[in-house]
Amino acid sequence: MKIKFSNLGSIQETELDLRPLTVIIGPNNSNKTYIAYSTYGLWQSAAANRSINEIENLGFRQEKVGNWSISINDKLLELFVKDAEETIKQFQGISLESFFQDSSRKLFSKTSFDLTISPKEVEDIINQLIQINTIYFEDMEYYFRINRQDNILNFELHFTHEEEIAVKALNKFRAIPSFIWKPEFLFYAIIKPILFANSFIFPAERNAFINTYKMLGNRRYKLLKQTQRQLFSSSSSERQLDLLKEQGDIRYPQPVEDFLDFLSEIELQEIPKINSSNKNEFQKLADEIEKQLQNKNKTNLKPTKLGGKEIKVLVKRGLEIDIYNASSSIKQLAPLLLYLRYRASKGDFLVIDEPEMNLHPESQAKLLEALSILVNLGVRILLTTHSPYIMAHLNNLVNGNHENPEILKRQSSSLYLQDERAFLPIDKVSAYEMKDNKLVSLNDPDYGIRWDTLSDVSVDIQQKFFQIYEAGQEKADETEE
Incomplete structure (x- = not known):
């Protein structure tokens, strides 16, 4: 599935090959989020319209x-x-x-x-x-x-x-x-x-919204947004739109609103009782993420005394804390864990903006393995990232030997999760660098994901060390003379 973008932000024209796993890396303000949001919107548009x-x-x-x-x-x-x-x-x-x-x-x-x-x-x-x-x-x-x-x-x-x-x-x-x-x-x-199929998006703002979604998702907010969207569709409503702005309206792009709705709808839904005997593969994957990335701290929805639900984190037997008291890494992973436990199904399309946020480099690599397993479970994923660790490990994950299951099993012992499902054939992955307002493919049929051009910053930082060191030595020599 290929998408051509024209006149999107500073992008004049570029093309994206959307595969089961698609990864885009690039500097800040390079329109990665525009591409991710637009792809999400196009997917929704294609799903919603049916011609007979x-x-x-x-x-x-x-x-x-x-x-x-x-x-x-x-x-x-x-x-x-x-x-x-x-x-x-x-x-x-x-x-x-x-x-x-x-x-x-x-x-x-x-x-x-x-x-x-x-x-x-x-x-x-x-x-x-x-x-x-x-x-x-x-x-x-x-x-x-x-x-x-x-x-x-x-x-x-x-x-x-x-x-x-x-x-x-x-x-x-x-x-x-x-x-x-x-x-x-x-x-x-x-x-x-x-x-x-169903599409879900986890925007970069998710850490803040996981704490505030109840307030932002109340009925008054939804009515405000419905009214405002109607005004946007009418060219004769400029005055009413200006009035809404002056009243301090809450305005977010549709993907961010959809994320808020996702959190609210999960809280409102009837939660089936999950035990070890009836867990599906998605729920098992959520358990593995908690084990590997959260020191076994479990994120879940719990009933409140008044009949609602709230996100709680079980840190040890008999002690649950509120999500807003949890670490930033647990907050950032909470939407993914809730998705895996209560929403995930084969065929879904998942967009994650900067999955590496608040995660240690090793945890970033572990999360990429978990997301690759999710792809092998039938979920299509689009990621935007700034992380060289994700790109380096992505290259590891496309170099498994899929022709020989025994070899693939042996190779998986070198992975953090030691699960061969984390390996993906190169034809299921597309990786891009955003450069000069274009998507530049990093796929190399002989090598895998060739992201070496992105190491320029590391080389530059190392070069600056030598420059600083040498300049310091020169000054020291002058003082001795």
């Missing part, structure tokens, strides 16, 4: 009641490619101004994006769908079983409940507008959210 204009021409066949089939051919794959490429074009103009909360209405007036998806990527998603096999709809009253025979995809409608309840479910199903329950639409509605 050409669905009826896909060639579905009804084998029997509740059983349909379709050929996996170029026409089918191109539908999803064309739709994604067209729908992201809506992410411009007023939509982009609102997304970034640009009150000047000038920063993004000429910004545009192009998205390219290959048919192979769509077919890979269809194959993932077949591996999942069973797709439930939200009310869980009916589901589809999906299988593939050669180039024919079959899916069957089933009901979850007993016969008399199934009749009720069927009536409900039939009550849906006819175009929605056509097999063409259902198939499209199943695949599109998997092609562009």
Whole structure:
């Protein structure tokens, strides 16, 4: 999946190859966050829009009641490619101004994006769908079983409940507008959210917001933001917008607001009881991060006396502290741990701005290994970073021998987490340096991730030592004379 950015901040034109793990390094104020936020917004835009204009021409066949089939051919794959490429074009103009909360209405007036998806990527998603096999709809009253025979995809409608309840479910199903329950639409509605699954973002401000999200996320704040976004979409509302500004409105880009919503929604949701016997792979990974990076201190949601929930950190048996009394590293990791315990699922898209914040260099390397494991669990990740430690260890992680599991297992003994799942094939990783307002690829097919150009600062600092030392010696010599 490739994205071309035009006139974004100081970037005139550059291209990003979005792979399962994408890493961007560069100096401050080099537009890394603009790229990360824009990619997140484009993903949301592509996921939210569904075109049904050409669905009826896909060639579905009804084998029997509740059983349909379709050929996996170029026409089918191109539908999803064309739709994604067209729908992201809506992410411009007023939509982009609102997304970034640009009150000047000038920063993004000429910004545009192009998205390219290959048919192979769509077919890979269809194959993932077949591996999942069973797709439930939200009310869980009916589901589809999906299988593939050669180039024919079959899916069957089933009901979850007993016969008399199934009749009720069927009536409900039939009550849906006819175009929605056509097999063409259902198939499209199943695949599109998997092609562009749920997206989550952890902005650089997360350390501060983990302490204040309750205050910022109250009902008054949400009403204010809804009103303000409506004003942004109306050119005749300049006076009302100015009044809101003078009243001291709270304005954040949409990704930051989404992060606040993420924290609030997790707190409000019904929390299932998690024990050692029913933990999924994401929850086990959260445990490993706490063991390796938090000295076994556990971050979790706990019920309050009045019925709400709050984030607590278990530092030892019988002692829990509030998140605002925890170390900065625990605060920075808390959103990731909450995501892994209560939200993570295969196909998600996760954007993390500066994951290395407040972490010791060894912890940065450990966290990168954990994130690579997360990629191998099916979550797509985009990182922006300033850390040479992350880049150096990323090169280690793309040099595993994936052709020989036994060798890969031996190689993993040299990793901090000693987990072979932290190794990623080079074709699943794209790494970039932001240089001269362009993304410069660091991928080297022979070497791995060639980030040696980023060591210039270390060389420069070392050179300054010799200059300072030599100048000091010269002064000492003059004094002796």
